[in-house]
Amino acid sequence: MAMKWRPNDLRVANVLRRNFSEKEIDENFRADIDRREFPEIIGFYREINPLLSMTFVVNSSAFSLCEDYQQEAWNPYPEILPPEEGEYLITVKIGERSEVRIGRWGIVGGDGEWVGEIQAQIQGFKELPVPYKKERKHG
Structure with a gap:
């Protein structure tokens, strides 16, 4: 069974899912873990256009590793x-x-x-x- 990192707080999930797919959330979390051993915060970055971008910084405790739907x-x-x-x-x-x-x-x-x-x-x-x-x- 495939396991994915997902927000375990509905408010965090709703904000992230407006801007990132489930796959992007999981891959971004895994990439941060690969760079740093279980970091305290996870960063999510999205370029809107060449002049505008947004970054979300989320406490890693807001995520759980769970089975896929x-x-x-x-x-x-x-x-x-x-x-x-x-x-x-x-x-x-x-x-x-x-x-x-x-x-x-x-x-x-x-x-x-x-x-x-x-x-x-x-x-x-x-x-x-x-x-x-x-x-x-x-x-």
């Missing part, structure tokens, strides 16, 4: 975020119990989030299963 399995949230907008099965922690619901992942104000859900209660998500279809019998 798995379409058929439960994915831990917020370590892994849904790859696109849409509906997913989600596990929500309510007090001492957990329950499964259908949640909508969408872009709200430029950030990805679970629409209508309390972010801190969500533990994981997975793709919705294919709906049941009655098989036709031949004959």
Whole structure:
């Protein structure tokens, strides 16, 4: 299973993901680790045009090494975020119990989030299963 460095803080994830792909975030983190043994801060650089660039400096504790998104399995949230907008099965922690619901992942104000859900209660998500279809019998 492929492992990737990802932001484990949703606020950091939303800022970085507006400007960098998941692959760029992972590769940049790995490059910083290769240059310096587990640095305290990680720098992210993007040139906007020849006259303008931007740099983000993020504390390395805001990242975790975790498995890549798995379409058929439960994915831990917020370590892994849904790859696109849409509906997913989600596990929500309510007090001492957990329950499964259908949640909508969408872009709200430029950030990805679970629409209508309390972010801190969500533990994981997975793709919705294919709906049941009655098989036709031949004959």
